[in-house]
Amino acid sequence: MVSAGSAAATAPGTSARPLLEVAHASRAFGGIHAVEDVSFTVAPGAVTGLIGPNGAGKTTVFNLLSGIDRPDSGRVVFEGRRIDGLSASRVTRLGVGRTFQSVRVFGDMTVRENLRVADMNGARGGTPGAATRIAEALDFVDMAAHVDATAGLLSYGQRKLVELAMVLVQAPKLILLDEPVAGVNPVLVEKIGDILARLAQRGQTLLVVEHNIPFVTRLCDRVIVMANGSILTEGSAAQVQKDARVLEAFLGGQ
Numbered sequence: 001m002v003s004a005g006s007a008a009a010t011a012p013g014t015s016a017r018p019l020l021e022v023a024h025a026s027r028a029f030g031g032i033h034a035v036e037d038v039s040f041t042v043a044p045g046a047v048t049g050l051i052g053p054n055g056a057g058k059t060t061v062f063n064l065l066s067g068i069d070r071p072d073s074g075r076v077v078f079e080g081r082r083i084d085g086l087s088a089s090r091v092t093r094l095g096v097g098r099t100f101q102s103v104r105v106f107g108d109m110t111v112r113e114n115l116r117v118a119d120m121n122g123a124r125g126g127t128p129g130a131a132t133r134i135a136e137a138l139d140f141v142d143m144a145a146h147v148d149a150t151a152g153l154l155s156y157g158q159r160k161l162v163e164l165a166m167v168l169v170q171a172p173k174l175i176l177l178d179e180p181v182a183g184v185n186p187v188l189v190e191k192i193g194d195i196l197a198r199l200a201q202r203g204q205t206l207l208v209v210e211h212n213i214p215f216v217t218r219l220c221d222r223v224i225v226m227a228n229g230s231i232l233t234e235g236s237a238a239q240v241q242k243d244a245r246v247l248e249a250f251l252g253g254q
């Protein structure tokens with residue numbers, strides 16, 4: 001049991017044990033060092049940005065965190081337990097949810113059916129209350145009106161919202177978002193920003209890969225910058241944007 005005093009002594013986002021710890025993770029494809037000796041932690045409740053030029057290794061890091069791929073060396077620890085090497089479905093059940101750079105929904109299924117599949121694959125899969133969980137998740141992303149729509153017929157932006165609801169219905173402890181606003185119109189960028197800010201407000205831990213720097217600046221407490229497979233620096237959005245190495249990595253196109 002946590003004593004009554006310890007909660008007051010621990011500021012938000014500075015709890016003793018990180019929710020996620022990546023230690024010296026590396027992954028190479030042939031001669032390409034996509035991720036090389038990457039280490040960072042994410043505290044419970046933190047909203048962290050992961051930025052870097054194209055090909056920096058951001059999606060590869062997400063694949064290592066979500067069980068889609070495994071590191072050649074190093075480790076990924078979630079809630080004190082090694083998760084590298086576990087299957088993607090196992091990692092999902094343990095409480096790591098993710099969205100994909102290219103939206104992944106089942107196009108020939110309805111929105112409700114998509115959410116049912118996601119719910120079934122989550123930590124609460126098979127337990128009563130799926131219909132309520134699905135309704136709540138769709139409501140949260142303002143897609144309740146489209147519950148019976150065929151997912152493949154929705155706009156790209158609406159499919160992004162469905163994909164987000166598919167993550168939310170699983171109530172993950174950590175959500176990995178790979179370019180949540182890439183290719184969406186400015187109104188929807190605003191809307192997705194509001195949804196993620198509301199999630200953050202209720203204590204949801206988020207790790208966000210995004211090229212839209214104003215979006216990252218608005219949302220994230222802390223930003224990690226990658227280039228050429230390695231972490232260049234980390235700090236507040238304002239701090240990292242002043243860093244000469246960061247400017248060079250982005251402007252130099254590596």
Ligand SMILES: Nc1ncnc2c1ncn2[C@@H]1O[C@H](COP(=O)(O)OP(=O)(O)OP(=O)(O)O)[C@@H](O)[C@H]1O
Pocket residue numbers: 029032033034052053054055056057058059060061101
């Ligand atoms: N399965 C793979 N096989 C071979 N090379 C790969 C594979 N996955 C990634 N790479 C390479 O690893 C490097 C990092 O790719 P990654 O997709 O992680 O970058 P990224 O930072 O997500 O880029 P972007 O911003 O363009 O999405 C790139 O050089 C990429 O071509």
Ligand SMILES: [Mg+2]
Pocket residue numbers: 058059060101
């Ligand atoms: Mg990527």
